[in-house]
Amino acid sequence: MKMERVRRAIVPAAAAAILCLAASGALAAHQQEEQGAKKGAAAAHTPHGPQFAVPKPPFSPGIFPCSDCHKEIRPNPTRRDLKDEHTNIVLNHAQGQRWCLDCHDTANRDKLRLASGERIPHEESYRLCGQCHGDKYRDWKAGVHGKRTGMWNGEKQYLLCVHCHNPHDPAYKPLQPMPPPVRPENVRK
Amino acid sequence: MKKIWEFFKGTLVLVTKGSKAYYAWAVSLLVLMAIGAAAYVYQLQNGLIVTGMRDQASWGFYISNFTFLVGVAAAAVLLVIPAYVYKWKPIKEIAVLGEMLAVSAMVMCLLFVTVDIGRPDRFWHLIPKIGILNFPQSLLAWDVVVLNTYLVLNLVIAVYICYKNYNREEPNPNFFNPMILFSIPAAVSIHTVTAFLYNGLAARPFWNASILAPRFLASAFCSGPAFMIMLFQVIRKYTRVEIKDEAIFKVAELIAYSMFINLFLLGAEVFKEYYSHTIHLAPMEYLYQGLKGHSDLVPYIWTAMFFNVTAFILFLVPQTRENYVTLNIGCVLIFIGVYIEKGLGLVIPGLVPDVLGEIFEYSPTGTEILVSLGIWATGLFVYTLLLRVAVPILTGEFYVGEDGVKPVIVDTEFIRKADALAAQSYRD
């Protein structure tokens, strides 16, 4: 009897799965990245690839757009420790190998820069992170690394990597836990 | 029909008549029952929060008492087998007392379950057809069925024997023998089903041991008969019922065998758990040694062990078994020993440590103890009333009159002083 019930559940599921497969076969021409996008129903297509529904990047107040200050300043591409500005930023993220202008675009400070030289907006910063953290990027697109909210069977919202990880110091910071439950000994009438 | 009605009226007259000692005994039980009822009303108003139970230990004193009393009830079979299967006369004369004990113990069992459930107002959900009894999946449903069957069976048997005796007739074997024979597997089944109720829970390794049901039966055949031996002596002393020494000693001998099996099975279990030393040892460690500084049950279980072993020796050696002082000491020790071992000693380690490893030391609250006292008083009260009718029937002091309808009541005292009894000559 139990088998019957399982079977009843499986038949429509299998039918649905076959339909899904057929549909995805027709769309096989799409890029692999599309797979991730499909799961986030909100994903829209841009010339550079899929874009995920994400909230605004968590800029420090008053810091963006960067060009407000930087359009007046001639870029200095020499690798160095910053002494006059941004002194609060301590790079604790592969600091031996990289510095500011490896990620921030030299010519357009409002954009980020991929290794390929492509300029991307901060809203797509996950592509920058994904250059090194490919496994996390893959999981993130599937909704498995990081947090995804919204509808489990509908529109979903992603968080950018930088919503949880400070890009300059990405280790997740410890939190104060919520109070422990009341011990049964202390549950009184 | 009129005859039965007259008999019934006669029993009502009987239970209201008695010596001062009878009234005092009955009234003190009624007072305890009233206190228990008041405590239960308090529990109903406030919820089970007034007990010591919590999510971590979700069963406690009530279910412990229930489990113990199922054993007491099942033990009636220990009188039935020699009496009716082997037709051993000394026990046959008193087997009805065992059946009435089973009835009283069943009443207590059902009351203990009732006070334990969170929604007694939804009791009707358990009634087949009207509610939904999850039979045969749930062992609790099985328990509901077998406990009620056993209660009705023993009540019918006891009433039938009494009624036939009252009419000075022999029981009709075509009706009586099948019932008696059926009561034997029924007694085994109530205890087996109650054991399986725990046994079937894979989540609780302490209970999930195949040895549980045999152990249940073995310990049941110790505690119930021990109670009966003491009771027989009281009955024999304060009423005119004659109970032969050899009947008492035979029961004591049976206790010795049962206790041997009980201890042997316990040893088998202890060996398996301690030698293999898996994570499933934790509850047993908690019970016998204490776990991580929690050792509330340790003194109790060692008391029980000491009592059981001592009683076993007392019952095994013929000299101490047939000496009323040592015999009674043995009975008290066994009754307390099994009460601990099979009550809290069985229920609590099943739940502590809990399934996520938490240790919460349960202990019953005053409310639980008062409610339980009330239920014990109720059981004793039921038993007293049953005896009040049965004893004069057995002694021939309550019987149907010459006209074959009206009852004759000779016994108006029931509980008499021992010396007064001795002074009177025994009515033939």
Next chain:
Amino acid sequence: MPNQESRDSQAFRMSRRKMMKGVAAVLGAMALPEKDAPASVWDAFFQKNFRELSKPELEKVIARLEKEYSGQYGKAVKVHATPPIEGVLYGYGLDLSRCIGCRRCAYGCIQENNQSREPQIQWIQVLQLNKERGVDLEEAELYYNPAKVPEKGHFYMPVQCQQCERPPCVKVCPVQATWKERDGITVVDYNWCIGCRYCMAACPYGARHFNWKKAGLPAAEMNPETHYLGNRPRPVGVVEKCTFCIQRVRNTPGRYTACVEVCPVGARKFGNLLDPESEIRYVIENKRVFILKEDLNTRPKFYYFYAT
């Protein structure tokens, strides 16, 4: 297990009400509902098991409950009875390499699911475990309370209802007050449960909780969007448990469970096990998962995994 159709068609349904009316006098003498109690009290008393309610009966029950709760909490409370979505079997993933033991999930759950605040009922128990000992529940600590988590040398394992495919709690219930729905969620009919707590003894995960006392749920904090089988207010003396936020996840589209939404590290994953594109299927395909107490063969649909 008898299937739903055959039980639904049993004839005794028709006669139950009639029979119970007869018994009513006896039970009335037992001072259950007061003699002059409003009709709704009697309706509640005679209410049938959820699975045996016809559509009009269910509507009546829901109207009565909504009225009762709305009066009690001073706001418009909705009680839904949304059925399972076809082709959905819910599954849950919990990433032990991410969980930091902050207990946000336990408290998010309380708010969403209207658990009693006083005495406290928590459907999610977060265990602190030793990295050296692994998942050794004898070493688990439920009451850890450092200034910051995670603590060195420890990892954390939240435990809640594992929504077993073979739930031992369902098997043992003497009155079928708890059952597994077609979408795999094990639910309780709080109006049918007799409070015997056998299911609590049977559950290997400590997932079931009892209302030892009338629930202490402040009206202001009461979540008025409820489901009959989920987060509606529970009466005293019955058992309750996690339902994967049945009031959310059965909608189309349906929100993620509250614990998924509230988890600050994204350790919690939820989806349809029958959908190869779901994140829970991704977890099962791409990560190494384990289920708790697999030797008991309860077959949980709650998968613990290590993403890294």
